[in-house]
Structure formats: structure tokens, C-alpha cells
Amino acid sequence: MTSHTFAPSGPLSGTIRVPGDKSISHRALMFAGLAVGRSHITGLLEGEDVLATAAAMRAFGAQVARGADGIWTVDGAGVGSLLEPRQALDMGNSGTSTRLLMGLVASHAITATFTGDASLSGRPMKRVIDPLAMMGASFEASAGGTLPLMLRGASPAVPITYRLPVASAQVKSAVLLAGLNTPGITRVIEPVPTRDHTERMLTGFGAKLEVGEENGETVIAIHGEADLRPMDVVVPGDPSSAAFFMVAASIVPGSDLTILNVGLNPTRAGLLAVLRQMGADIEEVNPREVGGEPVADLRVRYAALTGIDVDPAIAPAMIDEFPVLFVAAALAKGTTRTTGLEELRVKESDRLAAMAAALQMAGARVEEHEDGLTIHGTGGEPLRGTPASAHVATRLDHRIAMSMAVAGLVSGGGVSVDDTTPINTSFPTFMGLLQEAAA
Numbered sequence: 279m280t281s282h283t284f285a286p287s288g289p290l291s292g293t294i295r296v297p298g299d300k301s302i303s304h305r306a307l308m309f310a311g312l313a314v315g316r317s318h319i320t321g322l323l324e325g326e327d328v329l330a331t332a333a334a335m336r337a338f339g340a341q342v343a344r345g346a347d348g349i350w351t352v353d354g355a356g357v358g359s360l361l362e363p364r365q366a367l368d369m370g371n372s373g374t375s376t377r378l379l380m381g382l383v384a385s386h387a388i389t390a391t392f393t394g395d396a397s398l399s400g401r402p403m404k405r406v407i408d409p410l411a412m413m414g415a416s417f418e419a420s421a422g423g424t425l426p427l428m429l430r431g432a433s434p435a436v437p438i439t440y441r442l443p444v445a446s447a448q449v450k451s452a453v454l455l456a457g458l459n460t461p462g463i464t465r466v467i468e469p470v471p472t473r474d475h476t477e478r479m480l481t482g483f484g485a486k487l488e489v490g491e492e493n494g495e496t497v498i499a500i501h502g503e504a505d506l507r508p509m510d511v512v513v514p515g516d517p518s519s520a521a522f523f524m525v526a527a528s529i530v531p532g533s534d535l536t537i538l539n540v541g542l543n544p545t546r547a548g549l550l551a552v553l554r555q556m557g558a559d560i561e562e563v564n565p566r567e568v569g570g571e572p573v574a575d576l577r578v579r580y581a582a583l584t585g586i587d588v589d590p591a592i593a594p595a596m597i598d599e600f601p602v603l604f605v606a607a608a609l610a611k612g613t614t615r616t617t618g619l620e621e622l623r624v625k626e627s628d629r630l631a632a633m634a635a636a637l638q639m640a641g642a643r644v645e646e647h648e649d650g651l652t653i654h655g656t657g658g659e660p661l662r663g664t665p666a667s668a669h670v671a672t673r674l675d676h677r678i679a680m681s682m683a684v685a686g687l688v689s690g691g692g693v694s695v696d697d698t699t700p701i702n703t704s705f706p707t708f709m710g711l712l713q714e715a716a717a
């Protein structure tokens with residue numbers, strides 16, 4: 279554990295570049311590892327979560343290496359040819375690695391054991407076990423359907439049509455990845471759209487995948503058994519990492535910060551819309567396409583924010599950004615209400631409970647409900663809470679640590695976080711960029 283106090287800051291300014299998108303980085307390694315031949319990945323996020331995926335793909339027989347120029351090279355093992363890992367796969371803190379790789383194993387004639395840290399070992403896996411068991415895989419999970427978990431894949435697996443009971447790109451992707459090595463057509467019905475990086479990138483790697491609509495719901499069909507061809511992937515900057523700086527520059531008076539190369543896939547860009555609705559001044563500069571994803575530079579200038587009722591329908595498009603949105607709300611004028619956020623209780627931590635406790639400690643007025651938070655903002659006044667000697671509990675959750683770092687910038691006396699090491703799971707350059715922007 280490394281504690282750190284985030285002190286009040288002057289304006290954020292200059293130009294920064296956030297690291298590659300975590301969701302896209304995981305998928306690039308997985309799909310390249312399934313292709314036959316050599317792929318290159320530029321801009322890969324080199325955070326602990328993604329490195330766990332790289333290690334797992336090596337254990338499945340892919341060759342994965344980082345070049346001196348920072349470009350990663352992957353020689354794939356081929357769909358249907360994954361090797362059985364000789365040891366348990368340590369997924370660390372990474373739910374995305376775990377759930378997507380479970381999908382891969384489910385339709386291969388191999389057995390794999392998944393382990394993780396205390397946070398990951400408490401998270402629900404039944405949501406992927408259920409559909410993958412329908413496809414023929416068998417499981418020995420810990421009590422409550424959690425890690426450590428052993429998965430025996432089925433060969434051949436059975437194609438299914440699965441309607442997602444929770445809005446989860448991880449569950450959707452797990453089923454689609456299992457479908458890659460399943461003869462026939464595997465379908466996922468998605469009542470509420472979630473991030474579509476799997477669909478976009480699998481198509482690029484040559485999978486036969488169709489996206490349609492039935493009764494207002496999205497239907498994704500994947501044809502197995504697939505042959506993937508190698509591809510060169512360029513990973514855009516992570517909007518979920520940019521989020522901390524979008525909020526920081528919006529609430530620290532005098533700020534004018536440009537964040538380069540931010541991915542703005544519509545299934546990820548919810549925070550931008552919500553901040554603008556609150557009055558934020560964020561300009562999209564030089565919109566373009568990078569690696570099949572929409573991207574722009576964001577110029578963020580300080581603006582007085584106003585509290586709003588956040589439409590729960592936008593939640594999937596900003597599901598990881600709520601912790602830092604709560605910080606923005608704590609500084610806004612008036613009340614912000616959020617609802618429909620029960621999924622936040624099963625992320626790296628219970629993010630509703632963790633942020634309610636952390637913001638209260640920092641001096642914000644927050645009410646916690648079953649499915650959201652109500653936050654009465656200061657109207658721009660600094661947060662004045664318990665002295666910085668009282669630590670905010672990070673709970674092994676990178677986004678709690680970074681959100682409360684942002685809260686520290688707008689506090690009267692600083693905010694102390696008990697552990698900053700989880701930040702390395704998704705954003706290893708965060709502390710340096712924060713210093714740079716605030717210098």
C-alpha cells in the first residue's frame with residue numbers, strides 16, 4: 279500500500295496524451311493471439327490488467343512480445359488450437375481478462391484455472407458461467423460463483439442464442455468469443471447497447487459477424503468455426519482515463535487543458551454528453567478515425583457546472599466514469615441525482631458505497647441509494663472535509679483512487695488516499711500526467 283495526499287491545485291493547462299484504451303487493448307491481444315500469422319499492436323495500454331491478458335495468451339500458446347519501439351508483436355495460435363495452460367492463470371484485478379478468456383476456453387478442448395486478487399475474487403462470474411455452461415463448458419467455481427474457478431471447455435461446443443440479462447459488454451464478448459470455435463451460428467441479443475469493440479475488431483480480424491435489429495434490440499451473430507487473419511491494430515486513447523482529466527480541468531478554476539487522441543466511440547462517450555449537459559466547456563478538435571474507432575482531441579476549459587438528473591439510459595455508455603462524475607457533481611451548483619446504477623456495486627469495488635464514503639470524508643454532501651447517489655454540490659467552493667490525515671479507502675479500485683485524486687485538487691486541505699498502487703492496473707502514467715498538467 280502506498281498512500282498519497284492530493285493537494286489543492288492551480289489551473290490545469292498544456293497538452294497531455296492518455297494511454298491506450300483498456301478494452302481495446304485486451305481485445306487486440308486476444309484476437310491477434312487467435313489469428314494465424316503475425317499482428318502488430320501500436321498504442322497498447324501497458325497496465326497490469328492488459329499485461330495479465332498478454333501473459334494468459336502466452337500460456338495459451340501465442341507468442342507475444344514488446345518491441346523496443348513500444349509496438350507489440352503477436353504470433354497467434356489459431357482458433358481451435360489453444361494450448362492448455364500448465365499453471366493457473368492469475369488475472370490480478372482484471373474482470374475483462376477473466377470473463378473474455380473464459381469465453382475463449384469454453385469452446386476449446388482444454389481446462390484452465392482462473393485466480394485473482396481479493397477484489398476480483400469477490401466479483402460475480404455466474405453471469406458468464408450460465409451462458410457458457412449452456413454451450414457445453416463445465417465449471418468448478420468457488421462459493422457464490424466466484425474465483426478461483428476451474429473451467430473445462432467443450433469440443434465441439436453448442437451454439438446458443440443468448441439474451442443478455444445484464445447490460446454487460448463482458449458477458450456479450452464472452453459468448454461471442456466462445457462462438458468463434460463453435461460450429462454454427464452463436465447469437466447474442468442485447469436489449470441495451472454496450473461497448474461494441476468486440477464486434478468492430480473481430481470483423482477487422484476477418485470473423486463473419488452480423489449485427490442486426492429485432493424488436494428494437496440488437497442481435498449479434500457470429501459464425502463458427504472462424505479463421506482469423508492477422509491485422510495491425512492502432513489503439514486509440516482511453517476515454518475512461520481521459521475522464522479524470524476532463525473532470526479535473528472542468529472544475530479547477532482557470533484550467534485550459536488539451537487531451538490528445540481520445541476515443542469517442544458512441545458506446546463510450548456518455549460522460550462527454552453528461553458533462554456538457556452540466557455546463558462543461560469541452561471542444562472536440564480534429565475529429566478523425568483511429569483503428570476503426572472515432573477519435574478527437576479534447577480541449578477542456580474550466581466552467582461553472584450545474585447539477586442535473588442523469589438519464590439512467592446513458593449509464594452503459596459511461597459505466598466506468600460514474601466515480602469521477604460524482605466528483606464533478608460534488609463541485610456543481612445544485613443537486614445531481616443518479617439512478618439505475620446497481621451494476622456499480624459489482625465493479626472492482628462497490629463504487630456507490632466507496633464513492634459515498636470517500637466523498638463524505640472529503641466534505642461533500644452525498645446520499646447513497648440502492649441504485650445511485652444524490653449529491654448536493656458546493657457550487658464551486660472547495661471541499662472541506664476531515665483533515666488530510668484521514669485516508670480515503672481505495673478498496674483495490676483504481677477508479678476510486680483517481681477520482682479522489684481529482685477531488686483533492688478542489689479541496690481546501692488535500693485528500694489523502696490510502697493506496698495509489700491500483701492505479702497501475704489501468705493508467706500507470708496518471709500521477710506523472712497530473713503533475714505535468716498542474717505544474
Ligand code: S3P
Pocket residue numbers: 300301302374445446447448449451472473597598621
Ligand atoms: C468492459 C466492460 C465493462 C466495463 C469494464 C470493461 C469491457 O464491464 O465496466 O471496465 O472491456 O468489455 P461490463 O461489461 O461488465 O459492464
